[in-house]
Amino acid sequence: MTRVNPGGTIGILGGGQLGRMLALAAANLGYRCHIYCPEENSPAFQVADQTTVASYTNEEALTDFARAVDVATYEFENVPAQTADIVSKNTLLRPGARALMVSQDRLVEKEFLADSGVKTAPYQAFHSAAELKEAFKSIGRPSVAKTRRFGYDGKGQQLVKSSKDLDKVLSVTNSTPAILEGFVNFDREISVIVARSASGDVAAYPVSENVHTNHILDITTVPAKVSDMVEAKAKVIAAKVANALEYVGVMTVEMFVSDAKGQIIVNEIAPRVHNSGHWTMDGATTSQFEQHIRAICDLPLGATNARGIIRMKNLLGDDILDNEQYLADPKASFHHYGKSDPRPGRKMGHVTWVDADD
Amino acid sequence: MTRVNPGGTIGILGGGQLGRMLALAAANLGYRCHIYCPEENSPAFQVADQTTVASYTNEEALTDFARAVDVATYEFENVPAQTADIVSKNTLLRPGARALMVSQDRLVEKEFLADSGVKTAPYQAFHSAAELKEAFKSIGRPSVAKTRRFGYDGKGQQLVKSSKDLDKVLSVTNSTPAILEGFVNFDREISVIVARSASGDVAAYPVSENVHTNHILDITTVPAKVSDMVEAKAKVIAAKVANALEYVGVMTVEMFVSDAKGQIIVNEIAPRVHNSGHWTMDGATTSQFEQHIRAICDLPLGATNARGIIRMKNLLGDDILDNEQYLADPKASFHHYGKSDPRPGRKMGHVTWVDADD
Numbered sequence: 096m097t098r099v100n101p102g103g104t105i106g107i108l109g110g111g112q113l114g115r116m117l118a119l120a121a122a123n124l125g126y127r128c129h130i131y132c133p134e135e136n137s138p139a140f141q142v143a144d145q146t147t148v149a150s151y152t153n154e155e156a157l158t159d160f161a162r163a164v165d166v167a168t169y170e171f172e173n174v175p176a177q178t179a180d181i182v183s184k185n186t187l188l189r190p191g192a193r194a195l196m197v198s199q200d201r202l203v204e205k206e207f208l209a210d211s212g213v214k215t216a217p218y219q220a221f222h223s224a225a226e227l228k229e230a231f232k233s234i235g236r237p238s239v240a241k242t243r244r245f246g247y248d249g250k251g252q253q254l255v256k257s258s259k260d261l262d263k264v265l266s267v268t269n270s271t272p273a274i275l276e277g278f279v280n281f282d283r284e285i286s287v288i289v290a291r292s293a294s295g296d297v298a299a300y301p302v303s304e305n306v307h308t309n310h311i312l313d314i315t316t317v318p319a320k321v322s323d324m325v326e327a328k329a330k331v332i333a334a335k336v337a338n339a340l341e342y343v344g345v346m347t348v349e350m351f352v353s354d355a356k357g358q359i360i361v362n363e364i365a366p367r368v369h370n371s372g373h374w375t376m377d378g379a380t381t382s383q384f385e386q387h388i389r390a391i392c393d394l395p396l397g398a399t400n401a402r403g404i405i406r407m408k409n410l411l412g413d414d415i416l417d418n419e420q421y422l423a424d425p426k427a428s429f430h431h432y433g434k435s436d437p438r439p440g441r442k443m444g445h446v447t448w449v450d451a452d453d
Numbered sequence: 454m455t456r457v458n459p460g461g462t463i464g465i466l467g468g469g470q471l472g473r474m475l476a477l478a479a480a481n482l483g484y485r486c487h488i489y490c491p492e493e494n495s496p497a498f499q500v501a502d503q504t505t506v507a508s509y510t511n512e513e514a515l516t517d518f519a520r521a522v523d524v525a526t527y528e529f530e531n532v533p534a535q536t537a538d539i540v541s542k543n544t545l546l547r548p549g550a551r552a553l554m555v556s557q558d559r560l561v562e563k564e565f566l567a568d569s570g571v572k573t574a575p576y577q578a579f580h581s582a583a584e585l586k587e588a589f590k591s592i593g594r595p596s597v598a599k600t601r602r603f604g605y606d607g608k609g610q611q612l613v614k615s616s617k618d619l620d621k622v623l624s625v626t627n628s629t630p631a632i633l634e635g636f637v638n639f640d641r642e643i644s645v646i647v648a649r650s651a652s653g654d655v656a657a658y659p660v661s662e663n664v665h666t667n668h669i670l671d672i673t674t675v676p677a678k679v680s681d682m683v684e685a686k687a688k689v690i691a692a693k694v695a696n697a698l699e700y701v702g703v704m705t706v707e708m709f710v711s712d713a714k715g716q717i718i719v720n721e722i723a724p725r726v727h728n729s730g731h732w733t734m735d736g737a738t739t740s741q742f743e744q745h746i747r748a749i750c751d752l753p754l755g756a757t758n759a760r761g762i763i764r765m766k767n768l769l770g771d772d773i774l775d776n777e778q779y780l781a782d783p784k785a786s787f788h789h790y791g792k793s794d795p796r797p798g799r800k801m802g803h804v805t806w807v808d809a810d811d
Contacts, residue, residue, distance in 0.1 A: 377738075
């Protein structure tokens, strides 16, 4: 329940665009930020009060970092358990290690969600070709094989349409632990950005509807084109997950929606601010970044209402150079992450339209 | 007309809250900021990529600073002419030295405004007791004596109700050059935040109505309670001033309004973002800080429309500690400037309500 008042120092593990936008939001509330990241010239360094360049296994650097801040948080879910452990021994770590443990491993995540009474796709773990064959028999086709750890943006995944695809699976999972998931037929992908403060208050944003291209988020629209019942149910699920984790901060629950049945299947959870919540910077009273800072500092949570019909588009790679059209559009808000190298597919910025339909 | 694209570096002279909010806005557009300020631990340093601590007369430090940035700007109008000169010899300085020259000296400012066809209070310069007496005879009473240079928040001013007050004037002006201004009867104080880009595009925000307490801005409300004609006239005046100065950046024109006559008198101009424009951070699509960055980098100017009925309140001194009420108010956006010492009267933060009347 410890509160960290404005003027305090927030430590952030990770120096990418999420850490950068967290730091900007924290500064607006009067906090100083200390960014810890192994890569020099990380985007978040440009806006931070203090920076540490060191590996996530450097115990001394982590200890010094943790002792120099009033509360620590992270911008990515693959923070090693050992890193979280060192930090949490020396300062408040919010969200805590449990959220990392659950979200880092698809099997643990599925089991946690099932225990919380939340519906997911059917799944079965496998470690070998024999186990995969058995899982395929039980889950059926089509199905999707996914490595248990370190998958993102579609990496470490293989669609299985027939038994012929099973060999491909093993080359993708590379004999690391994996699960086979039943393929879910859905009409739309949605996500709920939900905050839970150190005091246990919970606030969800309006549901985001997401369209991916090449497994990377392309467009988010708010409100999502779902029924009021689905909107309400999705928020309840997100709150349930946050409460079950005794989560502190902003987290994201990704879901698949089947319109006809009004059915929601939870796909995965991310213990952090999320690309599908970027619209909140311009489209909500409180951005997801400020909300995360409020939650981990145990300030009151801010208002989550949307300012209208909103569309957010990711700018990948060279898209960022073609910014004149966004800067000249009176309804658009343009964001650039300060990265100098626009590699193909790299998240370089985003643009948000408020009252997109006017 | 040189454009500075996102990814470039912006130099800011001055490290207070205005520099800090400029740096935060610049970062959002992908620029790196280099803050130059004589005071260590300046608030803007906490969010800057690069910092220089040196005096405004340090030619070597100024030259290095100017050469390290793509465009330089400033957060305060009392940048010494020599400083501006050194910087502008080594990089783009926007706004340019003329805006400083005009706004630093009340006499030059009045003469410039008169030449631009803009109405001001009657005024007369004086250098001595004899000249003051003569000015008093011509301007009449009540009148206000003001030092020509370095006045702000009511400093260097003396109300003259009768000839008995003339002695007080000389102790306040301390025998520096000054002017005696006719006292203007007005119903309200307003200001217009106006941007002019390097390409010559001009965009004004809705008129701000300002209430001062102890000569320091307390509350700004938007829209101002003025007629449509006064609103339109005020914007025209601001644009006229910006164009006459061939100004580049955001500037502020303070005015007095007499409701019955629909008369507008220009009080003074500030060649910078302004406290009475802080509402634009939450209440407009483009904040005055982002607008200034757009203007000096020659990007298209952003939309200036207000999001509703808006109220901004300054938090001075200890006000900043009493922040729970603002953080817990769903219509309020709270801003803290990261200053650690809440001296009485010091600007520590502000709070903005959008749709304040709902």
